[in-house]
């Protein structure tokens with residue numbers, strides 16, 4: 012779905028640190044990356060390809076194998092939420108989630124956060140453009156990470172999204188977030204998606220309320 016995640020922080024200001032999960036040389040990361048390839052390849056492949064029936068059988072075989080080895084969902088959730096650090100399962104940055112781009116979000120020395128990504132076919136909305144709901148998803152999560160970087164975070168109460176111009180697929184995009192203010196439990200955070208030329212495609216203003224859903228234990 013995206014170019015392979017670059018954890019070097021190349022292109023980020025000096026002193027930037029990754030705040031979300033980073034790729035590991037682990038079988039689950041490789042399997043998830045392969046699943047992303049499958050999603051994209053299924054969208055791109057020739058529809059008349061006679062082998063799609065066999066593809067369906069083989070993919071179902073893989074799914075059955077994985078299901079046979081799955082512990083109880085509750086036990087997996089305890090495992091997913093283990094520790095206090097970053098998550099590997101969320102749908103934006105999760106290296107273990109095939110529907111995540113995945114985006115890596117960096118904390119910048121100026122207190123803001125930034126991720127860079129190129130969005131491709133599985134997230135298409137209008138022809139050649141990123142789906143607006145996907146842009147909102149990327150920004151909601153990035154604002155959440157911006158709040159963590161600023162030291163005060165919570166749940167999204169409101170996300171006001173403004174779509175300024177179509178967001179292009181296949182081009183490098185910058186996803187930015189910054190905590191603006193904290194007033195009691197209310198946290199205000201802003202962000203945007205820009206092209207490499209710095210054109211703002213989408214901007215958001217978020218209201219977060221300091222409240223946590225307990226992690227499963």
Ligand SMILES: CCCCCCCC/C=C\CCCCCCCC(=O)SCCNC(=O)CCNC(=O)[C@H](O)C(C)(C)COP(=O)(O)OP(=O)(O)OC[C@H]1O[C@@H](n2cnc3c(N)ncnc32)[C@H](O)[C@@H]1OP(=O)(O)O
Pocket residue numbers: 031096097098101151152153154155156159165166167168169195196197218220222
């Ligand atoms: C996914 C992975 C997570 C990983 C975490 C670990 C580390 C990983 C690293 C990475 C960072 C993660 C990044 C995640 C990002 C994703 C965030 C989400 O998707 S969050 C899910 C969507 N949001 C909900 O489901 C909220 C549902 N709503 C509620 O639960 C409540 O309504 C809540 C908490 C928002 C407020 O409820 P109350 O009872 O606690 O508080 P009350 O008294 O109602 O409000 C407090 C103040 O806020 C105002 N307020 C509340 N909601 C408002 C609203 N919608 N609009 C305007 N004002 C509102 C109220 O008027 C009040 O203001 P006055 O103090 O009186 O001035």
